[in-house]
Amino acid sequence: MATHSGRVAVVLPPREGFATGAVGAIGLQVAALASPDDVIVGPPLAGPSLLPGHEYRPVRPGLWPPGGRGLRYAATVTRVVTDIAPAVVEVHNRPDIAHHVARGRPGQKMLLVLHNDPQGMRGADTPALRAALLSRMAVACVSGWVRQRFAEGLPADAAQWIGLSPNGMNTPAAVLPQSARGRVVLFAGRVVADKGADLFVDACERLGPAHPGWRFVMIGADRFRKDAPATPFLNALAPRARAAGVEMAGYRPHADVLDAMAQAAIVVVPSRWPEPFGLTALEAMAAGAALVAAPMGGLPEVVGDGGILCAPEPVAGLAQAIGTLMDDVAARAALGGRGRARAARFSVEHARACRAAQRLAALRGGGG
Structure with a gap:
């Protein structure tokens, strides 16, 4: 899947599990599409990792900076990412965290992957905020519907800069009739x-x-x-x-x-x-x-x-x-x-190819 040199830091939302007994749709897709060079960054594991042997960096927010837990999570993610020094930071479903990392790491190449309606997300709920995201990083959506919701209120030519990165899974070779x-x-x-x-x-x-x-x-x-x-x-x-x-x-x-x-x-x-x-x-x-x-x-x-x-x-x-x-x-x-x-x-293969293309787009043009 890797189409560039260097690691990718894949940032999970603060409440997204990545353990076999506690995982949601985002964690499942991150695991399914993971590249060997990926470093998963997320909350402490609640059990065995979905990807045993794969590098996982737990995020343990401290008391700084003052504010809500989401802000402290974003600040800690930025410190973890700085330690990893990846080629691309791929943030899942949290525009506010993506904004925070981009501000804290000027020039960092970034990809924001949206799994839900961006108009209901902190950091993307207005056209101005969505335009700011597009100016700082590559943005990819899991469906055309999510893409359309992101593009609402933006100039007509903005849609061409919003990527598609659908979910994927392996279809069993045979099933019960x-x-x-x-x-x-x-x-x-x-x-x-x-x-x-x-x-x-x-x-x-x-x-x-x-x-x-x-x-x-x-x-x-x-x-x-x-x-x-x-x-x-x-x-x-x-x-x-x-x-x-x-x-x-x-x-x-x-x-x-x-x-x-x-x-x-x-x-x-x-x-x-x-x-x-x-x-x-x-x-x-x-x-x-x-x-x-x-x-x-x-x-x-x-x-x-x-x-x-x-x-x-x-x-x-x-x-x-x-x-x-x-x-x-x-x-x-x-x-x-x-x-x-x-x-x-x-298929997973198709989804991996789409994600790889979006990462390459981020590397070439995002975060600059």
Whole structure:
């Protein structure tokens, strides 16, 4: 993947895990796309690293400078980066940290990789701040939707300077055919309102009586870790899920989630919020499951014809889309096949090539 000499310091957000038992989507992608020359910079590990033997520099903020924890994290990152002296600093999802490092290291070549809507981020929430980022560093987005959100309010020619660096994953060489899969409808992700966890439960409540023998399973918690708190949303949803016959499995390691997708007949991604990319949908398609996903944010770009795009509200429409697949194994098989073909477009190799190109762009023009 490396297309230049020198190391790359890859900076994680302050709450992003990088351990096998505590990791989110950003950490998973950093690990998947890592180059041998990468030095991962992030919070102290909460368990075994995702990349054993790979250099990891923990960030332990002190009491200086005065201010919030985010500022102290950024200041400590800058000191760690100075010690590493990398060719490129690649900051993930934190424009404010990127600003801080750029100010502290004049001339440092930098790449900011955005995984979420920049208009909701400190340091990128106004056109002036986004323009300042573009003037100081290379910027890459995981989807066209995120790219469009970054470009809003900027001059028309600014879009050409905003790169694309999509997520990627390895598509298994073979998967279970639909005829061999369990009759399971699966939700996998954070159990929060934005992800439509309650809409999934409501849809299952409608579907259960007409589909005996089917199971409805929800994997996830409020956070991507085994000690995730029991939030008011979760506490309110649990009795509704039990009444609807939905099994709430709680947090499971990422490998277990992929295994569940590989055996489920249908995976549902009923997000209310505009998903910036939709990694869960990509994983479901790669696993050969029949996918039902919301047409929100970057999901249509990822899903294409590899899944059914269905608005999750009103829930009657969501239930109908799921139920149609439950009743038709041939339709599930056809959709699963299209999903695998679609997922192949987002291979790790392609994602690494895109990231390498963005790093090279940073080296040639960013941070100057």
